[in-house]
Amino acid sequence: xxxxxxxxLIVIGGFMQGTYFLGLKRTEPWKWENIWxxxxxxxxxxxxxxxxxxxxxxxxxxxxxxxxxxxELVFLYGAGWGIxxxxxxLGVDRMGLAMGVAVxxxxxxxxxSLIPLVVGTPELVFQPKGLMVIxxxxxxxxxxxxxxxxxxxxxxxxxxxNEAGQKGSxxxxxxxxxxxxxxxxMLNLAFSFSKPITQTALLAGAEAGGAQYFVWMVALVxxxxxxxxxxxxxxxxxxxWKNFAMPKSxxxxxxxxxxxxxxxxxxxxxxxxxxLMGEIGTVVGWPxxxxxxxxxxxxxGFVTGEWKGSSSQAKWYMLVGLIVLVIASGVSGVANxx
Numbered sequence: 598x599x600x601x602x603x604x605x606l607i608v609i610g611g612f613m614q615g616t617y618f619l620g621l622k623r624t625e626p627w628k629w630e631n632i633w634x635x636x637x638x639x640x641x642x643x644x645x646x647x648x649x650x651x652x653x654x655x656x657x658x659x660x661x662x663x664x665x666x667x668x669e670l671v672f673l674y675g676a677g678w679g680i681x682x683x684x685x686x687l688g689v690d691r692m693g694l695a696m697g698v699a700v701x702x703x704x705x706x707x708x709x710s711l712i713p714l715v716v717g718t719p720e721l722v723f724q725p726k727g728l729m730v731i732x733x734x735x736x737x738x739x740x741x742x743x744x745x746x747x748x749x750x751x752x753x754x755x756x757x758x759n760e761a762g763q764k765g766s767x768x769x770x771x772x773x774x775x776x777x778x779x780x781x782x783m784l785n786l787a788f789s790f791s792k793p794i795t796q797t798a799l800l801a802g803a804e805a806g807g808a809q810y811f812v813w814m815v816a817l818v819x820x821x822x823x824x825x826x827x828x829x830x831x832x833x834x835x836x837x838w839k840n841f842a843m844p845k846s847x848x849x850x851x852x853x854x855x856x857x858x859x860x861x862x863x864x865x866x867x868x869x870x871x872x873l874m875g876e877i878g879t880v881v882g883w884p885x886x887x888x889x890x891x892x893x894x895x896x897x898g899f900v901t902g903e904w905k906g907s908s909s910q911a912k913w914y915m916l917v918g919l920i921v922l923v924i925a926s927g928v929s930g931v932a933n934x935x
Contacts, residue, residue, distance in 0.1 A: 603873030607882050610866030611889025617859035619897055620852045626843045629687075630831035635853030637828065640861040641679070641821035648865075649814040652807030659801040659811070667793040668815055674787035675816030679823025681705070681780030688777050691770030700745055700771065702894075704778025706887030707734045709785035714880045716790075729931060733884055737925035740888075743918030744895070745771070750911035751904060785883045787816040788868065809868040817864075863890075888922045895919050 617636075624632045650656050660668075681701075688697050714722060714730055721727035791812040798808035832838050840846070871882035895915065898904065904912055 606870030615893030675819030
């Protein structure tokens with residue numbers, strides 16, 4: 598029963614995170630750095646700190662009591678994820694919602710699942726459960742490859758019709774998304790290797806959910822620093838600070854706030870769901886979370902017209918890729934029940 602509920606919560610989290618990128622399509626009159634700063638400020642700093650303060654008794658004292666090495670490790674993983682987060686916004690902006698999210702999340706899913714399996718539970722690697730997890734990751738990467746082919750064919754068909762494809766070079770966008778995927782898996786590593794910090798919060802009187810919020814706070818503050826440095830640099834270099842005072846800024850601010858709510862809400866649901874899925878919840882839950890994100894972002898990509906004017910072959914590759922990702926998610930769910 599708990600595993601089924603965990604699976605459901607992870608799917609909800611994946612839906613939320615697969616949807617939040619939609620905000621990047623409605624940034625006018627702001628630029629990317631304007632809305633990204635609002636999103637990062639609320640999702641990575643304000644919301645995590647507020648939720649941790651509400652659910653963890655004596656937050657600052659608990660933070661001081663947590664093992665320093667573990668805090669540093671989780672913080673650094675969060676900072677690494679923050680670099681991936683910045684790259685994800687740039688990559689999706691270039692490649693489009695459906696394809697960009699599929700590529701970067703596929704890589705994130707593979708590394709974020711395999712590393713905790715190999716490091717945290719090496720005894721399971723060659724057991725049926727571990728082999729099933731590896732199989733699910735392989736299937737997921739096949740799905741990502743199909744989605745990447747679909748995107749390449751989409752842009753080729755649009756170029757033949759003199760229509761705009763993604764912004765800038767496909768190759769550059771692809772490289773950005775690949776590096777984003779490598780760094781972005783560190784968020785699951787932060788959660789997977791945070792047991793001493795979680796125990797500190799529990800001993801301080803926090804419930805299980807509060808202990809998770811405590812871990813997310815530490816990791817996401819590290820992530821915020823990476824995001825803030827880059828966006829502040831862009832705001833100064835491009836002289837786009839003035840955009841915050843432009844007409845209709847209130848509407849775009851609310852969009853950025855909505856992005857933050859969807860993203861952080863997705864993290865919360867994933868954490869609760871993975872916690873309900875047992876000993877290797879972060880190993881099997883992560884690819885389910887990632888696959889769900891790809892599926893919903895792909896659906897939104899079709900709905901918002903990213904594939905309008907594309908060849909039927911490109912659309913079929915994309916559809917088959919999404920189906921393969923659903924299969925990968927199902928295999929991961931089976932692995933958890935073994």
